[in-house]
Amino acid sequence: MRHLAQRxxxxxxxxxxxxxxxxxxxxxxxEHILNDSPTAISANDPTQAALDIRAALLPIRDSAxxxxxxxxxxxxTLIPFHALEQLLGxxxxxxxxxxxxxxxxxxxxxxxxxEQNQAELIRARIITDTTDCAASEEAFRYGVEAILRGLxxxxxxxxxxxxxxxPTRSRPAE
Amino acid sequence: MRHLAQRxxxxxxxxxxxxxxxxxxxxxxxEHILNDSPTAISANDPTQAALDIRAALLPIRDSAxxxxxxxxxxxxTLIPFHALEQLLGxxxxxxxxxxxxxxxxxxxxxxxxxEQNQAELIRARIITDTTDCAASEEAFRYGVEAILRGLxxxxxxxxxxxxxxxPTRSRPAE
DNA sequence: ACCTGAACACCGTTCAAGT
DNA sequence: ACCTGAACACCGTTCAAGT
Numbered sequence: 001m002r003h004l005a006q007r008x009x010x011x012x013x014x015x016x017x018x019x020x021x022x023x024x025x026x027x028x029x030x031e032h033i034l035n036d037s038p039t040a041i042s043a044n045d046p047t048q049a050a051l052d053i054r055a056a057l058l059p060i061r062d063s064a065x066x067x068x069x070x071x072x073x074x075x076x077t078l079i080p081f082h083a084l085e086q087l088l089g090x091x092x093x094x095x096x097x098x099x100x101x102x103x104x105x106x107x108x109x110x111x112x113x114x115e116q117n118q119a120e121l122i123r124a125r126i127i128t129d130t131t132d133c134a135a136s137e138e139a140f141r142y143g144v145e146a147i148l149r150g151l152x153x154x155x156x157x158x159x160x161x162x163x164x165x166x167p168t169r170s171r172p173a174e
Numbered sequence: 175m176r177h178l179a180q181r182x183x184x185x186x187x188x189x190x191x192x193x194x195x196x197x198x199x200x201x202x203x204x205e206h207i208l209n210d211s212p213t214a215i216s217a218n219d220p221t222q223a224a225l226d227i228r229a230a231l232l233p234i235r236d237s238a239x240x241x242x243x244x245x246x247x248x249x250x251t252l253i254p255f256h257a258l259e260q261l262l263g264x265x266x267x268x269x270x271x272x273x274x275x276x277x278x279x280x281x282x283x284x285x286x287x288x289e290q291n292q293a294e295l296i297r298a299r300i301i302t303d304t305t306d307c308a309a310s311e312e313a314f315r316y317g318v319e320a321i322l323r324g325l326x327x328x329x330x331x332x333x334x335x336x337x338x339x340x341p342t343r344s345r346p347a348e
Numbered sequence: 349a350c351c352t353g354a355a356c357a358c359c360g361t362t363c364a365a366g367t
Numbered sequence: 368a369c370c371t372g373a374a375c376a377c378c379g380t381t382c383a384a385g386t
Binding site: 351367 | 379
Binding site: 023068069071072073096098099100102103105106107109110111113114117118121126127139142143145146147148149150151 | 242273
């Protein structure tokens with residue numbers, strides 16, 4: 001809050017005319033990070049979505065912690081995670097769709113949070129850097145693929161979207 | 175720090191005679207939480223280990239965040255996660271064993287962190303409680319089982335370890 | 349050996365008062 | 368409508384000085 005105020009050339013208290021609390025501000029920040037990312041987040045392929053979310057978060061310090069907080073504070077406000085739920089739970093009971101999405105979500109955010117917290121410790125010279133960027137990506141992908149393998153597989157789309165095998169039913173009750 | 179000092183009937187600064195930093199203290203706290211838990215953590219069955227870790231963390235406020243921090247700050251110091259690596263990676267290349275364990279670890283810590291952060295927000299009356307304890311456990315289990323299904327299965331101890339079906343590929347370059 | 353006192357450089361938030 | 372000034376109740380950390 002105080003840093004932000006300084007950057008706006010304003011007293012800390014002034015922020016509270018525009019925002020009710022730091023937490024409310026973070027909701028806005030989280031939405032901005034995910035919606036206005038240079039790399040858009042896929043809404044078709046869960047593997048790609050996971051990679052895209054990581055790519056959107058990595059360059060922004062502590063963003064994974066922010067997103068995790070917002071997901072706990074205001075579930076369902078962050079579209080990409082909501083989208084994941086529809087993607088993975090295409091023909092699953094609603095509750096299992098939610099569980100499936102949360103499984104992948106927790107992994108993605110947990111993984112990136114660890115990367116970023118480690119980066120923060122390195123920046124502060126508390127630990128020394130032993131990170132290989134390419135290896136991190138490989139490790140991330142390994143987990144994503146393992147999880148998707150374990151979850152009930154969604155529509156194997158390919159060109160088979162010609163015949164509507166999926167009942168695409170039940171738009172979730174608002 | 176200040177809370178702890180107060181509880182010890184001592185000035186805040188006095189703590190720094192015994193501990194180098196808050197972070198060092200947290201390493202000790204994390205070890206204590208996992209080692210001296212009333213419910214011991216299984217070292218045989220990964221599913222049970224995950225459930226045990228959650229059981230050990232749930233009653234201690236913010237413990238999942240503490241453990242996550244310590245895992246980033248000092249990887250490999252927390253035994254149960256190290257044990258998970260050996261359990262899951264019994265006949266896997268070292269790097270994949272690590273990745274497998276981290277996949278499950280991120281899920282477990284991410285899940286419990288969300289539960290605890292939500293509990294904290296409820297305690298502070300910032301959000302209202304809509305949590306069903308039994309449902310949470312079911313959701314947790316769902317994710318654990320999905321992930322273990324997706325990961326290369328460890329020794330199915332019974333009789334199937336007779337034929338070495340896994341090609342145990344090219345040990346990765348260090 | 350262990351602690352106090354006091355300071356340093358921080359937090360998020362509130363609120364009367366100014367313009 | 369938007370901000371200042373000043374305070375409130377907090378942080379982790381350091382360090383001379385006490386016992």
